[in-house]
Each structure stands twice: as structure tokens, then as C-alpha cells.
Amino acid sequence: MGSRAGERFRPPSTPLWHPPAALRRKGHRVGRQRLRVAMRRRGLHALQPKAFTPRTTDSAHELRCAPNRLLNQPKPTQANQVWASDIAYLPLANGEWAYPCAYQDMVSKQVVGWHVMATMPEKLIATALQRAFLAQSPTPGLVIHSDRGGQYCGNAYRQLLHDHHAVRSQSRRGDGYDNAQAESLCSRLKTEVLELRERPVFADLTDAQTRVADYVDYYNHERLHSSISYQTPYHTHQQLLQLNALNCPA
Template sequence: MSDITYLPLANGAWAYLCAFQDACSKHVVGWHVMATMPEELVTTALQRAFWAQPPTPGLVVHSDRGGQYCGNAYRALLHERQAVRSQSRRGECYDNAQAESLWSRLKTEVLELREWPVFADLDDAQASAADYFDYYNHDRLHSSIGYQMPYHAHQHLLQTTALNCPA
């Protein structure tokens, strides 16, 4: 699952964060922060996800209907890796609820701890996202995956899948 969120900067501008999250394990497998949100924002995050976890053919990659997820480079990257593009139905915000939940947690657990709930600059937003996803994947327990950490749930899922797949 994937989505883009806005991160407020102290100068009044925005940074944009795109993340790809495994729907089963909740593990954030790839992400990227930029000062703008061109298609490169999502393709870089997706490439990072594919480097971290090479996809098996037929992998379903879900997002909302944002323009960045409709571009030629994004679709070519999915095609190259034999992944299937899935998008929310028009007007159905709940189709991407898991991604929206991730943003809610990030903003609650990061921004509400700050004296002034903004990031100092783009570098601060990037560093804070890196720190948060490290915490989220390796330390944060999730009730929806049996109070496991996403990284451990993801590794267990990969081992189980590998054991059940014919060679």
C-alpha cells in the first residue's frame, strides 16, 4: 500500500513523504521525502521498496488515484518487476485506509512530541522520517499483527512464503 502525505516545515512550506507498506506485516519497505511531489517521489520510494524486498511476480501494489501513481515511469517500474497496479475506487477514501492510518500514527507520534509541531527544514523532515520508520518497523508493537513488530512479522511472512512456494 502506498500514499503521499504533507509534512509542515517551519518556513511555512511543505515537504512530501511517500511510503510503501506491506499490507500483511505493516512493514514500511520503502519511502522517500522531497520538497515537491513529482512522479519521482513515488518511483524513488518504490525502487527503495523493491531493493529492500525484491517482489515476486504478481505482487499487488495499491495506492490512491493520485497523479503520481498514474505516470508512465511508475507504471513502467511496476511492469518491469511484474507487479500489478491497484488503485482505490473513485471517491472511496476507505480503500486506502491502511496508508492513511500510517500517516496518522506518524503525525501523532512525531509531531505531537515537538514544542512547535513542524519540521525545521527538509533535512529535518527526512531525518525524522528515517528515525520514525526505523522505530515503526523494529520497535513498535501492532495489535493487528498479534502485538509483533512489523519487521519480525515481515521476516516471518517471508520465511513462511518461501517454505510454501514450489522451487
Template sequence: MAGPGVGDFKKSHCHLLADTGPMSRYRFIEGQRGTHRVRLLCQVLGVSPSGYYAWQHTQQQAATCEPPAWETALIKVFGRHKRRYGTHRLQVALRGKGYRVGRQRLRAAMRRRGLQALQPKAFTPRTTDSTHGLRCAPSRLLNQPKPTQANQVWVSDLTYLPLANRDWADLCAYQDMVSKQVVGWQIGATMPEELVTSALQRAFWAQPPMPGLVVHSDRGGQ
């Protein structure tokens, strides 16, 4: 019994005869070649059998082609460093091995192979170390009524400020507990005791203290 002709195939697959590119038609032929003759498929879709076979040969070559040497080195470096290297450090490591690869190509290769670097947790510095072993003054605010006027209680603390260059600056500030106004502050590259005393001195200059003023801070070493 004769197989289906061109007319029969066109009737059953007329929705595929739209204006599609040759690559899409080649892929369709590849999927239908098990049930229809390649020559018939090419005739219906308006492509040449030689063009289809050339495309098929290119696809087979791409499937069996070995990755470039830099990509093999990328996989090894990525695994050796336990997925902790992003594209920047991978680029440096590959340059050390003689491969000059742009970060965009590295991203594409990692995406293609499903390689994703681990995201490190954000670093949050600690400003208070209560285990410094120094003598701590007792809290004079315990069991005391809340202040009702400005310049009765100042509270202070130390904190870190992130900089644009990924470094940190140290800030000490004194705040009035009632007015919530910052009465004195000081910024430094490190956190010595002078950072605290300088901020307090600036507060005294800006806001002369009243008799009985209580200055309260945390229990850090400074």
C-alpha cells in the first residue's frame, strides 16, 4: 500500500506551512522523519534535502564537540573552591592559568552548565563586646522614672557605617533621651576610647550639661 502523498500531508499539516524560518522547518523534519520520508517532508516545507542534511550534520557536530579548554578549567576551578568563587575571582584564577576570558562569557558558560556561586552572608560587625574583662559601671537608670526634661539623660552607643569602598567607619553618638536630639557625635576609622571621649566633648560644647546629668552607655570596652 502506498504511503501518504504530498496532498495528504499538506492537508494534515497545513498549520505548519506558515512563514517559518528554515531552522524551524529543519527541526520539524527531524521530529517527523520517523513517520514520513525526508524527501516528502522537504518538498512540503519548501526546503532542499541537502540543506536539511547539512543542518543535521552541524547539529551532530555541536553535540559531540568538546568544550574549549578555558571552560574545562572553569569547571575545575569552580569545584576546587567549593562554589565560593564568582565571576570576578574566577576570571583572575583563569588568567593565572593563561586564559583571558571576559566575565560575560564566564556568566554565559556558568548559566549553560548550571553553575551558581554560593552567596556569602552579609558581614555585620559587632560593636559591643561585654566580655572584655574591664570594670563596668552600674546602670543608674534601673528602677528610675523616665526623664521628663531635656539634658537629664543622654544615651550613647557605637555603630558601624558601611562605606562605598566596602570598608567600615566607626560612629559614636550621644542622644538626649527626651528631645531625641543628637547632642554630640564623632566618626573615626577605628574604635579607640578617644572616639567616645571626643563625641562626649563635642556634646558638652554643643549643649552645656545641667547639674545631675546622667550619661548612659552600653557595656563595651570603650
């Protein structure tokens, strides 16, 4: 069922997923229009995110939310200045769900921390954030933005931010665009992983965890992004960190 055991996530080998910039890197002379024509002749189409199904944001709680601290502020320009987070859902063969949580650097697009569980407790987002703090060394004042889900209002999560001198930021009520970047990442993960499987489900929780790990590795180190000049998130993140180190006074 789905991908073979032990098989690492790989994007399709056809031009289906490649932007022209990626194809040109491989020696192909191609523009957007030429790519559209070639895909149309072969009956190919671009992968598109599916319509949203279950709700992962439960904002019907009495916990105190933080304001959106990104409003009316200049866009971040440094790595580890703002992280965005969201919870997605992945269907399992038994009809249940697996829930990945990810934290993404808003400038470099690198996924800095993630975790997958069978439920959505506060532990899910706290574990993903702990992984991010272990992998990165952000300076005090890091803003961590999310939606208004109750998990992002819990005491353990807030204490974790406090311990690392990070600042909590959350979307405004009823505004789905306030956390667009994190939601886009989750949507892209579901689309690019599930569309390539024989059946659009994962065998079990372990299968989902393994595939998410593979995808994050691919996403950070191989997937090119137009918003960062068709570089990989990892390459961009490292460049920004080096630039920041050079600009910091001794």
C-alpha cells in the first residue's frame, strides 16, 4: 500500500513539479509558456492543494490569545526572526488521522521543527517547538506566530516560549490569511506526498511519521522556492545566518 517500505520520498521525475528555473538548472532551455504547452500535450497537470476537510483549529476556547504582532510591522529580513506554525491532518488507512505540526522560518522557508502524533494535544506543538529550539539558536525576541488554536494558548507552550525569550503572536479572530504561510506549507505537504501514493492514505501512524520526515528533508534541501529566488530553504537559511553573523558587532 502506498510507497514501498524504506523508500525515500522523491518528487515525480516528469516536469510535472518543476518550475522553469529548475529545468534550466538541468540544462533544459524552457520558459513558462513552453512548459505549459509540453505539459498540456502530455496530459500533465500541476499538483494543487486539495480543499480543506477537517478542522484542526479549535478557537472555541476561553484561553487568552496573543495579538497578531506581525501587523503593521516591516517584513522580517533575518533568519530566526519570525517562525510560523500550524497543524495539518493526514488520512490513515483505518479512517483515523495523523496530525503533523511544523514550525517554518518566515524568511528562509526552512522547516526548523516538526512532530507528528495521532491526536492534537498541546504536547504536539510543544515537542515540535522543542525540536526547533534544539536545531536553531535564535536570539531573544524571536516571534512565533500561529493561529488561535487552544494548543497555542496552553501553559506548557507559553512557558517554553518564555524560557527561550520568544514572543507569542496569533492570528486575528476570523482572519484566515493571518497565518497563510504556515497553512500553505501544510497544504503543500499533503498535496505533494499524498498525490504520489497508490492510495491517498497512509498505512498507519508510523508510515505517516516516516513520510513526513522524508518530505521535510526533501523540502528543506531540494525543493526550490520562487519566493527565495529559486534556492532551497536550507541554503537560504544558512546564507542569512552567515550574513547576520557578519553584520553583528563583535
